Amino acid sequence: MLREATPEDVPAIASIWNPIVRDMVITFWPTERSDAEIATLIRDRQAMGHPFLVAQDEGRILGFATYAQFRHGGGYARSMEHTIYLAPDARGSGTGHLLLAALEDHARTKGHRLLIGGITASNEGSLRFHARAGYAEWGRIPCAGWKFGSFHDLVLMGKDLMSPP
Secondary structure (H helix, E strand, O other): OEEEOOHHHHHHHHHHHHHHHHHOOOOOOOOOOOHHHHHHHHHHHHHOOOOEEEEEEOOEEEEEEEEEEOOOOHHHOOEEEEEEEEOHHHOOOOHHHHHHHHHHHHHHHOOOOEEEEEEEOOOHHHHHHHHHOOOEEEEEEEEEEEEOOEEEEEEEEEEEOOOOO
16 A cells, blocks of 8 residues: 555654665665654655655555655756665565656646656666666766765666656
8 A cells, every 4th residue: 555654654764764874875865864854854745745655565664755856946846856765575576666656646747747766876676677667767977976985876767757658
């Protein structure tokens, strides 16, 4: 089941997000987020009319997804960048595709044109995931992120939500 996140989901979201931040280069975020920071992020995204979704099965949060404006400034108001993170045992289960499809549907209803994923170039699973969902590589930025003592390339993959399938 997919639904909007609530304050009660914050500890489960943190239990998915923080190990990724701490142990992996799939995000360049440098530090774990506190429950208060996550609660504020959820509240802020929802106040802006953006979704902050969780995938839940039998009361357990399997993953979460959200989007926000790609870059600051009015000219980017219809271009969104998404974030999807899954619990380790939910990867490969189809949960990510359900979350991404829900983000795309939400973005379309809000009149957004583009949905963009910023993906670490070494994250082959995410690159394949996005390609299977109809995303194309729109750019590659060498050495865009710094984590664990080295630089990492960033791949921008995007989808035009107004194009016919």
